Amino acid sequence: xxxxxxxxxxxQKYDFALYDLMLYLDTHPHCTEGMRLFRKYRDKREEAVxxxxxxxxxxxALQSDAEKKWNWGNGPYPWEREAN
Amino acid sequence: MWSYxxxxxxxxxxxxxxxxxxxxxxxxxxxxxxxxTASLRYLNQRYSMPTDKIKGLLTDIGTEELAHMEMISAIxxxxxxxxxxxxxxxxxxxxYFVDHxxxxxxxxxxxxxxxxxxxxxxxxxxxxxTEDMAAEQKARATYDNILRLADDPDVIDPIRYLRExxxxxxxxxxxxxxxxxxxxxxxxxYACNPSFDKNCGRRGCKK
Numbered sequence: 212x213x214x215x216x217x218x219x220x221x222x223q224k225y226d227f228a229l230y231d232l233m234l235y236l237d238t239h240p241h242c243t244e245g246m247r248l249f250r251k252y253r254d255k256r257e258e259a260v261x262x263x264x265x266x267x268x269x270x271x272a273l274q275s276d277a278e279k280k281w282n283w284g285n286g287p288y289p290w291e292r293e294a295n
Numbered sequence: 296m297w298s299y300x301x302x303x304x305x306x307x308x309x310x311x312x313x314x315x316x317x318x319x320x321x322x323x324x325x326x327x328x329x330x331x332t333a334s335l336r337y338l339n340q341r342y343s344m345p346t347d348k349i350k351g352l353l354t355d356i357g358t359e360e361l362a363h364m365e366m367i368s369a370i371x372x373x374x375x376x377x378x379x380x381x382x383x384x385x386x387x388x389x390x391y392f393v394d395h396x397x398x399x400x401x402x403x404x405x406x407x408x409x410x411x412x413x414x415x416x417x418x419x420x421x422x423x424x425t426e427d428m429a430a431e432q433k434a435r436a437t438y439d440n441i442l443r444l445a446d447d448p449d450v451i452d453p454i455r456y457l458r459e460x461x462x463x464x465x466x467x468x469x470x471x472x473x474x475x476x477x478x479x480x481x482x483x484x485y486a487c488n489p490s491f492d493k494n495c496g497r498r499g500c501k502k
Contacts, residue, residue: 223305230304230359231463237352238470270301289301290369295308 216295218263222270225256297358304362305456309373309449314388317374318404319444321391323457324367325401325409328433330457334360336414336430340423345478345489349420349471353427356464363457368399370453420490424472431465 213221232249239245260270269275272283287294323329337357344350375388375397383389390406401409414430417423438458445451476484479496487495 219302220306222302226302226304230355234352234355234359234463234467237348237355238467238474240348271298273298289303289365290307290372292308292373295303295306295369 212266213262215263215267218259218267219294221259222256222263225252225259228252229256297361303366303369304359305366305453307366307369307373307453309370309447311447311449312376312378312382313374313386313447313450314378314383315386316445316447316450317371318386318388318391320367320370320374320441320450320454321402322404323434323437323441324364324371324399326403326407326437327413328430328437329401329403329409329413330360330364330367330434331401331409332411332413333357333430333434334364335411336416337427339414339416340427343416343418343420343490344423345420345475345495348474349424352467352471356467359460359464363460366453366457370450371399372397374450418490419488420475421472421484423490424468424475427468428465428472431461431468435461435465 229249229252232245232252236242236245236249260274264270264274268282268285275281275283277283289295325331334357337353337360341350341353341357344353378388378392378397380389383392391400391402394400403409415423415426417426435458438454438461441454442451442458445454475489479489480486489495
Protein backbone atom coordinates (compact mmCIF):
# COMPACT_ATOMS: atom_id res chain seq x y z
CA UNK A 212 0.00 0.00 0.00
CA UNK A 213 1.24 3.46 -0.85
CA UNK A 214 1.89 5.83 2.05
CA UNK A 215 -0.42 8.80 2.68
CA UNK A 216 2.35 11.15 1.61
CA UNK A 217 3.12 9.33 -1.66
CA UNK A 218 -0.54 9.12 -2.63
CA UNK A 219 -1.16 12.77 -1.75
CA UNK A 220 1.83 13.83 -3.86
CA UNK A 221 0.50 11.77 -6.80
CA UNK A 222 -2.87 13.51 -6.49
CA GLN A 223 -1.15 16.90 -6.25
CA LYS A 224 0.83 16.17 -9.43
CA TYR A 225 -2.29 15.19 -11.38
CA ASP A 226 -4.19 18.16 -9.98
CA PHE A 227 -1.40 20.51 -11.03
CA ALA A 228 -1.53 19.19 -14.60
CA LEU A 229 -5.34 19.35 -14.59
CA TYR A 230 -5.57 22.89 -13.22
CA ASP A 231 -3.01 24.19 -15.67
CA LEU A 232 -4.80 22.42 -18.54
CA MET A 233 -8.14 23.80 -17.35
CA LEU A 234 -6.91 27.42 -17.47
CA TYR A 235 -5.34 26.76 -20.89
CA LEU A 236 -8.57 25.25 -22.22
CA ASP A 237 -10.54 28.20 -20.81
CA THR A 238 -8.82 30.37 -23.44
CA HIS A 239 -8.21 27.60 -26.07
CA PRO A 240 -11.54 25.73 -26.05
CA HIS A 241 -10.90 24.00 -29.39
CA CYS A 242 -7.55 22.42 -28.48
CA THR A 243 -8.35 18.70 -28.81
CA GLU A 244 -4.87 17.66 -27.66
CA GLY A 245 -5.40 19.68 -24.45
CA MET A 246 -8.76 17.98 -23.89
CA ARG A 247 -7.20 14.55 -24.51
CA LEU A 248 -4.58 15.26 -21.83
CA PHE A 249 -7.29 16.59 -19.52
CA ARG A 250 -9.27 13.33 -19.80
CA LYS A 251 -6.11 11.25 -19.37
CA TYR A 252 -5.00 12.96 -16.14
CA ARG A 253 -8.57 13.22 -14.86
CA ASP A 254 -8.86 9.40 -15.02
CA LYS A 255 -5.48 8.89 -13.32
CA ARG A 256 -6.46 11.36 -10.64
CA GLU A 257 -9.73 9.57 -9.96
CA GLU A 258 -7.87 6.32 -9.45
CA ALA A 259 -5.38 7.88 -7.01
CA VAL A 260 -8.15 9.72 -5.12
CA UNK A 261 -10.25 6.58 -4.59
CA UNK A 262 -7.20 4.75 -3.22
CA UNK A 263 -6.44 7.69 -0.91
CA UNK A 264 -10.03 8.00 0.32
CA UNK A 265 -10.27 4.24 0.96
CA UNK A 266 -7.11 4.18 3.06
CA UNK A 267 -6.76 7.63 4.61
CA UNK A 268 -10.20 9.25 4.62
CA UNK A 269 -12.10 11.80 2.55
CA UNK A 270 -10.48 14.76 0.76
CA UNK A 271 -13.96 16.21 0.21
CA ALA A 272 -16.87 15.73 2.63
CA LEU A 273 -19.03 14.09 -0.06
CA GLN A 274 -16.50 11.24 -0.26
CA SER A 275 -17.19 10.18 3.31
CA ASP A 276 -18.78 6.76 3.74
CA ALA A 277 -18.83 7.05 7.55
CA GLU A 278 -21.59 5.13 9.33
CA LYS A 279 -20.65 5.13 13.03
CA LYS A 280 -18.17 7.95 13.53
CA TRP A 281 -18.02 11.01 11.27
CA ASN A 282 -14.50 11.14 9.77
CA TRP A 283 -14.56 14.35 7.71
CA GLY A 284 -13.20 16.40 10.63
CA ASN A 285 -10.14 14.19 11.12
CA GLY A 286 -6.63 15.64 10.75
CA PRO A 287 -3.95 16.19 9.86
CA TYR A 288 -5.04 19.46 8.24
CA PRO A 289 -3.31 20.53 5.03
CA TRP A 290 -1.25 23.29 6.66
CA GLU A 291 0.29 20.89 9.19
CA ARG A 292 3.68 19.31 8.42
CA GLU A 293 2.34 15.78 8.99
CA ALA A 294 -0.03 16.25 6.03
CA ASN A 295 2.84 17.08 3.69
CA MET B 296 -20.66 27.64 -4.43
CA TRP B 297 -17.37 26.17 -3.40
CA SER B 298 -16.46 22.92 -1.68
CA TYR B 299 -13.29 22.41 0.31
CA UNK B 300 -10.57 19.92 -0.63
CA UNK B 301 -8.51 18.86 2.37
CA UNK B 302 -5.15 19.20 0.60
CA UNK B 303 -2.65 21.89 -0.35
CA UNK B 304 -2.18 22.65 -4.04
CA UNK B 305 1.56 22.03 -3.56
CA UNK B 306 3.26 20.55 -0.47
CA UNK B 307 4.60 22.80 2.31
CA UNK B 308 6.85 21.06 4.82
CA UNK B 309 9.27 23.40 6.62
CA UNK B 310 11.64 21.87 9.20
CA UNK B 311 13.07 25.03 10.76
CA UNK B 312 10.94 27.88 12.14
CA UNK B 313 12.05 31.37 11.02
CA UNK B 314 9.78 34.18 12.31
CA UNK B 315 11.65 36.88 10.38
CA UNK B 316 10.99 35.08 7.07
CA UNK B 317 7.37 34.53 8.14
CA UNK B 318 6.88 38.26 8.53
CA UNK B 319 8.27 38.96 5.05
CA UNK B 320 6.14 36.24 3.41
CA UNK B 321 3.08 37.58 5.29
CA UNK B 322 2.78 40.25 2.57
CA UNK B 323 1.69 37.59 0.10
CA UNK B 324 -1.25 36.81 2.39
CA UNK B 325 -2.55 40.26 3.35
CA UNK B 326 -0.30 42.73 1.52
CA UNK B 327 -0.97 44.96 -1.52
CA UNK B 328 -0.06 42.27 -4.10
CA UNK B 329 -0.94 39.21 -2.05
CA UNK B 330 -3.06 36.16 -2.73
CA UNK B 331 -6.12 37.37 -0.79
CA THR B 332 -6.44 40.55 -2.84
CA ALA B 333 -5.81 38.51 -6.03
CA SER B 334 -8.61 36.11 -5.20
CA LEU B 335 -11.10 38.84 -4.26
CA ARG B 336 -10.18 40.87 -7.35
CA TYR B 337 -11.00 38.08 -9.83
CA LEU B 338 -13.98 36.65 -7.99
CA ASN B 339 -15.59 40.10 -7.79
CA GLN B 340 -14.70 41.24 -11.30
CA ARG B 341 -16.08 38.12 -13.02
CA TYR B 342 -19.75 39.13 -12.83
CA SER B 343 -19.47 41.95 -15.35
CA MET B 344 -17.23 40.20 -17.89
CA PRO B 345 -18.64 40.30 -21.44
CA THR B 346 -18.16 36.62 -22.42
CA ASP B 347 -18.77 33.24 -20.81
CA LYS B 348 -15.17 32.16 -21.43
CA ILE B 349 -13.79 35.13 -19.49
CA LYS B 350 -16.30 34.66 -16.66
CA GLY B 351 -15.03 31.09 -16.45
CA LEU B 352 -11.36 32.07 -16.55
CA LEU B 353 -11.76 34.61 -13.71
CA THR B 354 -13.71 32.04 -11.66
CA ASP B 355 -10.98 29.41 -12.13
CA ILE B 356 -8.03 31.74 -11.48
CA GLY B 357 -9.83 33.36 -8.50
CA THR B 358 -10.39 29.88 -7.08
CA GLU B 359 -6.73 28.93 -7.57
CA GLU B 360 -5.73 32.10 -5.68
CA LEU B 361 -7.70 30.82 -2.67
CA ALA B 362 -5.52 27.71 -2.76
CA HIS B 363 -2.42 29.94 -2.91
CA MET B 364 -3.66 31.89 0.11
CA GLU B 365 -3.84 28.59 1.98
CA MET B 366 -0.27 27.68 0.91
CA ILE B 367 1.06 31.06 2.11
CA SER B 368 -0.80 30.64 5.40
CA ALA B 369 0.70 27.14 5.76
CA ILE B 370 4.19 28.58 5.21
CA UNK B 371 3.61 31.28 7.87
CA UNK B 372 2.05 28.74 10.25
CA UNK B 373 5.01 26.38 9.96
CA UNK B 374 7.64 29.16 10.17
CA UNK B 375 6.18 30.41 13.48
CA UNK B 376 6.03 27.12 15.42
CA UNK B 377 7.44 26.84 18.96
CA UNK B 378 8.72 30.41 19.20
CA UNK B 379 10.59 31.63 22.28
CA UNK B 380 10.42 35.24 23.50
CA UNK B 381 14.13 35.86 22.80
CA UNK B 382 13.78 34.65 19.19
CA UNK B 383 10.74 36.85 18.69
CA UNK B 384 12.50 39.94 20.02
CA UNK B 385 15.61 39.30 17.93
CA UNK B 386 13.64 38.70 14.72
CA UNK B 387 11.17 41.57 15.16
CA UNK B 388 8.23 39.13 15.18
CA UNK B 389 7.36 40.39 18.68
CA UNK B 390 5.32 43.22 17.14
CA TYR B 391 3.05 40.78 15.28
CA PHE B 392 2.96 38.44 18.28
CA VAL B 393 1.60 41.05 20.67
CA ASP B 394 -1.57 41.45 18.56
CA HIS B 395 -2.02 38.00 17.01
CA UNK B 396 0.14 35.53 19.05
CA UNK B 397 0.91 32.83 16.45
CA UNK B 398 -2.47 33.02 14.74
CA UNK B 399 -2.74 33.86 11.05
CA UNK B 400 -3.94 37.40 10.30
CA UNK B 401 -3.88 38.99 6.83
CA UNK B 402 -1.55 41.98 6.95
CA UNK B 403 1.41 43.25 4.96
CA UNK B 404 5.04 42.67 5.99
CA UNK B 405 5.06 45.97 7.90
CA UNK B 406 1.78 45.13 9.65
CA UNK B 407 -0.75 47.15 7.62
CA UNK B 408 -4.03 45.16 7.83
CA UNK B 409 -5.56 43.82 4.63
CA UNK B 410 -7.91 46.22 2.85
CA UNK B 411 -10.19 45.84 -0.19
CA UNK B 412 -8.67 49.15 -1.38
CA UNK B 413 -5.81 47.02 -2.78
CA UNK B 414 -7.99 46.09 -5.75
CA UNK B 415 -10.69 47.54 -7.91
CA UNK B 416 -13.70 46.32 -9.86
CA UNK B 417 -14.15 48.87 -12.63
CA UNK B 418 -16.92 47.06 -14.47
CA UNK B 419 -15.05 47.64 -17.74
CA UNK B 420 -13.44 44.57 -19.28
CA UNK B 421 -10.28 46.31 -20.55
CA UNK B 422 -9.73 48.25 -17.33
CA UNK B 423 -10.27 45.15 -15.18
CA UNK B 424 -8.20 42.72 -17.29
CA THR B 425 -5.36 45.24 -17.55
CA GLU B 426 -5.37 45.55 -13.75
CA ASP B 427 -5.30 41.75 -13.54
CA MET B 428 -2.23 41.50 -15.78
CA ALA B 429 -0.44 44.17 -13.71
CA ALA B 430 -1.45 42.38 -10.51
CA GLU B 431 0.14 39.12 -11.68
CA GLN B 432 3.39 40.93 -12.52
CA LYS B 433 3.44 42.70 -9.13
CA ALA B 434 2.86 39.40 -7.33
CA ARG B 435 5.62 37.79 -9.43
CA ALA B 436 7.98 40.64 -8.48
CA THR B 437 7.07 40.20 -4.79
CA TYR B 438 7.94 36.50 -5.02
CA ASP B 439 11.24 37.45 -6.68
CA ASN B 440 11.97 39.72 -3.71
CA ILE B 441 11.07 36.94 -1.25
CA LEU B 442 13.45 34.61 -3.14
CA ARG B 443 16.22 37.21 -2.76
CA LEU B 444 15.72 37.08 1.03
CA ALA B 445 15.09 33.34 1.51
CA ASP B 446 17.86 30.80 2.06
CA ASP B 447 15.95 27.72 3.29
CA PRO B 448 15.22 25.22 0.47
CA ASP B 449 12.02 24.17 2.31
CA VAL B 450 10.75 27.76 1.86
CA ILE B 451 12.23 28.43 -1.58
CA ASP B 452 10.54 25.39 -3.17
CA PRO B 453 6.85 26.32 -2.62
CA ILE B 454 7.60 30.04 -3.23
CA ARG B 455 9.07 29.17 -6.66
CA TYR B 456 5.93 27.21 -7.46
CA LEU B 457 3.73 30.18 -6.54
CA ARG B 458 5.92 32.54 -8.58
CA GLU B 459 5.51 30.36 -11.66
CA UNK B 460 1.72 30.39 -11.33
CA UNK B 461 1.76 34.21 -11.55
CA UNK B 462 3.48 33.93 -14.93
CA UNK B 463 0.86 31.45 -16.19
CA UNK B 464 -2.03 33.62 -14.97
CA UNK B 465 -0.50 36.68 -16.67
CA UNK B 466 -0.41 34.73 -19.93
CA UNK B 467 -4.09 33.67 -19.61
CA UNK B 468 -5.22 37.24 -18.82
CA UNK B 469 -3.37 38.46 -21.92
CA UNK B 470 -5.33 35.94 -23.98
CA UNK B 471 -8.59 37.06 -22.34
CA UNK B 472 -7.81 40.67 -23.29
CA UNK B 473 -7.30 39.59 -26.89
CA UNK B 474 -10.57 37.66 -26.80
CA UNK B 475 -12.39 40.89 -25.88
CA UNK B 476 -10.56 42.83 -28.60
CA UNK B 477 -11.49 40.22 -31.22
CA UNK B 478 -15.18 41.00 -30.72
CA UNK B 479 -14.72 44.74 -31.21
CA UNK B 480 -13.97 47.21 -33.94
CA UNK B 481 -10.17 47.26 -34.25
CA UNK B 482 -10.20 50.96 -35.24
CA UNK B 483 -11.33 51.89 -31.73
CA UNK B 484 -11.50 49.26 -29.01
CA TYR B 485 -12.67 51.88 -26.54
CA ALA B 486 -15.67 53.23 -28.46
CA CYS B 487 -17.92 51.50 -25.95
CA ASN B 488 -17.66 49.45 -22.73
CA PRO B 489 -18.10 45.75 -23.63
CA SER B 490 -19.04 45.03 -20.00
CA PHE B 491 -21.83 47.61 -19.97
CA ASP B 492 -23.04 48.94 -23.33
CA LYS B 493 -25.53 46.75 -25.13
CA ASN B 494 -24.52 45.71 -28.65
CA CYS B 495 -20.95 46.90 -28.02
CA GLY B 496 -18.86 45.50 -30.87
CA ARG B 497 -21.85 44.42 -32.95
CA ARG B 498 -21.96 47.62 -35.00
CA GLY B 499 -19.37 49.13 -37.32
CA CYS B 500 -17.40 47.53 -40.12
CA LYS B 501 -17.05 43.77 -40.38
CA LYS B 502 -13.46 42.54 -40.50
